[in-house]
Amino acid sequence: MEKFLVVYPDLCTGCRQCELACSYHHEGVYSPSLSRIRLVKFEDRCLNVPVVCSYCEKPPCEALCPTGAMSTVPEGPYALVREDRCIGCKECVHACPLGAVQLHPGSGVAMRCDLCRGDPACVKVCAAGAIRYEPLDAAVREKRRARATSLNPL
Amino acid sequence: MNYVVVGSSAAGLSAIHAIRKLDPCGNITVVDEESRPAYSRVLLTHYIAGRVAERDLFLVEEAFYRSYGVRTLLGVRATGLDPGRRQLYLADGRVLDYDSLLVATGARAVVPSWSRTGGVTGLRTREDAVRIRNAALAGRRVVIVGGGPVGVKLACALLELGVTPTLLASSPRILSQVADREASLMLEQHLLRHGVRVRCGAEVGEVAAGPRGTEGVVLSDGSTVPCQLLVVCKGVEPRTELVAGHLAVRRGVLVDNGMRTSVPGVYAAGDVAESPDIWGEGTRVSAIWPHAVKQGKVAGTNMAGGRDLFPGVLPRNAMDVLGMPFVSMGLLHVPAAAGWRSVSRRRGNSYLRLVIRGESVVGAVLLGCPQLAGPIQAAIRKGGRGWEQLVPL
Amino acid sequence: MLSIGVDPARCTRCRRCEAVCEMTHGGDGQGGRSRVRIRDSGWPPISICRHCESAPCADACVSGAIRLDPVAGVVEIDVARCVGCWSCVMECPFAAIAMVDVAGQGARAYKCDGCREWGFPRCVAYCPTGALRAGAGAGEMSGRVRRQRAARVLPGRPTGGARA
Numbered sequence A: 001m002e003k004f005l006v007v008y009p010d011l012c013t014g015c016r017q018c019e020l021a022c023s024y025h026h027e028g029v030y031s032p033s034l035s036r037i038r039l040v041k042f043e044d045r046c047l048n049v050p051v052v053c054s055y056c057e058k059p060p061c062e063a064l065c066p067t068g069a070m071s072t073v074p075e076g077p078y079a080l081v082r083e084d085r086c087i088g089c090k091e092c093v094h095a096c097p098l099g100a101v102q103l104h105p106g107s108g109v110a111m112r113c114d115l116c117r118g119d120p121a122c123v124k125v126c127a128a129g130a131i132r133y134e135p136l137d138a139a140v141r142e143k144r145r146a147r148a149t150s151l152n153p154l
Numbered sequence B: 001m002n003y004v005v006v007g008s009s010a011a012g013l014s015a016i017h018a019i020r021k022l023d024p025c026g027n028i029t030v031v032d033e034e035s036r037p038a039y040s041r042v043l044l045t046h047y048i049a050g051r052v053a054e055r056d057l058f059l060v061e062e063a064f065y066r067s068y069g070v071r072t073l074l075g076v077r078a079t080g081l082d083p084g085r086r087q088l089y090l091a092d093g094r095v096l097d098y099d100s101l102l103v104a105t106g107a108r109a110v111v112p113s114w115s116r117t118g119g120v121t122g123l124r125t126r127e128d129a130v131r132i133r134n135a136a137l138a139g140r141r142v143v144i145v146g147g148g149p150v151g152v153k154l155a156c157a158l159l160e161l162g163v164t165p166t167l168l169a170s171s172p173r174i175l176s177q178v179a180d181r182e183a184s185l186m187l188e189q190h191l192l193r194h195g196v197r198v199r200c201g202a203e204v205g206e207v208a209a210g211p212r213g214t215e216g217v218v219l220s221d222g223s224t225v226p227c228q229l230l231v232v233c234k235g236v237e238p239r240t241e242l243v244a245g246h247l248a249v250r251r252g253v254l255v256d257n258g259m260r261t262s263v264p265g266v267y268a269a270g271d272v273a274e275s276p277d278i279w280g281e282g283t284r285v286s287a288i289w290p291h292a293v294k295q296g297k298v299a300g301t302n303m304a305g306g307r308d309l310f311p312g313v314l315p316r317n318a319m320d321v322l323g324m325p326f327v328s329m330g331l332l333h334v335p336a337a338a339g340w341r342s343v344s345r346r347r348g349n350s351y352l353r354l355v356i357r358g359e360s361v362v363g364a365v366l367l368g369c370p371q372l373a374g375p376i377q378a379a380i381r382k383g384g385r386g387w388e389q390l391v392p393l
Numbered sequence C: 001m002l003s004i005g006v007d008p009a010r011c012t013r014c015r016r017c018e019a020v021c022e023m024t025h026g027g028d029g030q031g032g033r034s035r036v037r038i039r040d041s042g043w044p045p046i047s048i049c050r051h052c053e054s055a056p057c058a059d060a061c062v063s064g065a066i067r068l069d070p071v072a073g074v075v076e077i078d079v080a081r082c083v084g085c086w087s088c089v090m091e092c093p094f095a096a097i098a099m100v101d102v103a104g105q106g107a108r109a110y111k112c113d114g115c116r117e118w119g120f121p122r123c124v125a126y127c128p129t130g131a132l133r134a135g136a137g138a139g140e141m142s143g144r145v146r147r148q149r150a151a152r153v154l155p156g157r158p159t160g161g162a163r164a
Helices: A017-027 A060-064 A091-095 A121-125 A136-151 B010-022 B041-049 B062-067 B126-137 B149-160 B181-193 B289-303 B370-381 C016-024 C056-060 C087-091 C122-126 C138-151
Strands: A003-007 A038-042 A047-051 A070-072 A079-081 A131-135 B002-006 B027-032 B070-074 B078-082 B087-090 B095-097 B100-103 B107-109 B142-145 B166-169 B197-200 B204-210 B213-219 B224-226 B229-232 B236-238 B266-268 B273-276 B283-285 B316-321 B324-330 B340-347 B350-357 B360-367 C003-006 C066-069 C074-077 C098-100 C108-110 C132-135 C159-163
Touching (some): A003 A047, A060 A070, A060 A091, A091 C003, A121 A131, A131 A136, B002 B095, B010 B100, B010 B289, B126 B142, B149 B181, B181 B316, B181 B324, B181 B350, B213 B229, B289 C087, B316 B370, B324 B370, C003 C138, C016 C122, C056 C087, C122 C132, C132 C138
Parallel strands (some): B002 B027, B142 B166, B142 B229
Antiparallel strands (some): A003 A131, A003 C159, A038 A047, B204 B213, B316 B324, B350 B360, C098 C108
């Protein structure tokens, strides 16, 4: 069954462990600015939203990339950035409706979630269970339950 | 780490940049047989035309090497290599130890056998360019042998100086390697209109020398073209003699996409390297500037422990032929095989031809409409699909 | 580096960008000095320099005329060094470089300088529909979008979902 990175914002405590784990996994350093998953905090609403690539069926970042650097790998459903081809034109950054594509602050090449090739590091460190790697129907079931609960206060 | 870079032109300099980016402390030594800092060979025709001052030919100033902490051995030739001991031998007897070595020795001009006399020059070094420019300014008659990109650029440059040269091409049309027939003929007409005497299918037999030096050139059909200076632009060949016998060499030094040669610790980049093409179908030597810069960068990054890949050779050329921009790229020859075809469009002085394999564009010739060249090149690099939306034919 | 984004779907072809660019860069109102181009036919529909982090035009420049200025965050052309060889035009996938005779010395490479003396691209400031967007860097752009998007998240519902 196809698994998805699903984010549950109201479970998120805003601890930023996901950012650190992602950065360490991909870059070998603990730096949130090098993370593929980024946390947006709304202090006034007490809401923390982890934002990560949602693997669109028709990814605009791939469609607009002039060099073919943004590509989904044929052997797996992971998206890789072919860094040798990336010219840092930022088309993908502008194209992404989620703000989930960024540029590496050092090398200037695009950064996008590659699901750690099937074993996401952010999920493993998320103590609150706000980031899960699960089939979509589990997420839909959760969403249905949340909606139904709000309709029928017990 | 000891890095040794042989050759300090486009590829060598770009490698030095890349190494220093990753390794601030390593020892970098650059060896080059020319005693002055690197200059741009591509600019030589522009220098002859007077568009570039001599001091602007130089790519870097001497301060560059100091600020990058690079030890320079300029004016010294590297003569030998021992990949087992990781040592490089220099002409002055010195021996350099290296941990990683970049061979960026470049290419030399092809010199035909008849041309080893006075009054004949190539166009590869600054001295050649100075000599040609002075001869042209003194009103000498110049004959250019070779109808390739350098020959045509030189003809345009001389025309800008007020000298009308004669261009001898051994093939039946000029630019036969980088243009299709239609574009060649259009450019030939264009050159003729501006006064350049173009003779195609002209094979040089010998140089006619008189008491006052070169007086002309005798063609194989017996006719003589008078001239005082003969410039040979018959292309370049990779300078592989330093590494021949140690590394795998075909036309150039064979490298993979990481610019690694067949021997660990030795890299090659630039005009000397023969690297895979972007289609992954074979290897090519490509003596063009953007490849040298990119390959140097890739080699330098990998030498310093980083990871980078060269996307592959995409042969291409751009030039301004007396106000008419000409760009060609990719595969231009259409074999009589299934799946290959070409589409073309001509409107007045603008001509465009695309070479299509299957559904993908793999080559293009653009004359007078260069603004499409970038998008078409991007399409070729992305696999060649979707060219229909770029080019309304 | 300066980050300029283009969304042709939002462009209404009002050509305010071309007009303001023309005025900013000393044109005569005929459009010859505009560095942003709106095309009615042909490709691309909008062409403007993206100020790439590792710009292919700069790598291809044989005379060292095209440089990345990391302080101003733009890719710049030094017209005095340009020899008009078309190499950069051949490399730009966005068709953002033209050849214009600015100083009467023949055609030289000509493209967006990010309005460095103004601090912000004026074409973007004057675009009424958001077809042109810009930020000081890619981080600012993606951060802005991320925050706008995340603000629409309703508490109590899962969001996102990456396939694997």
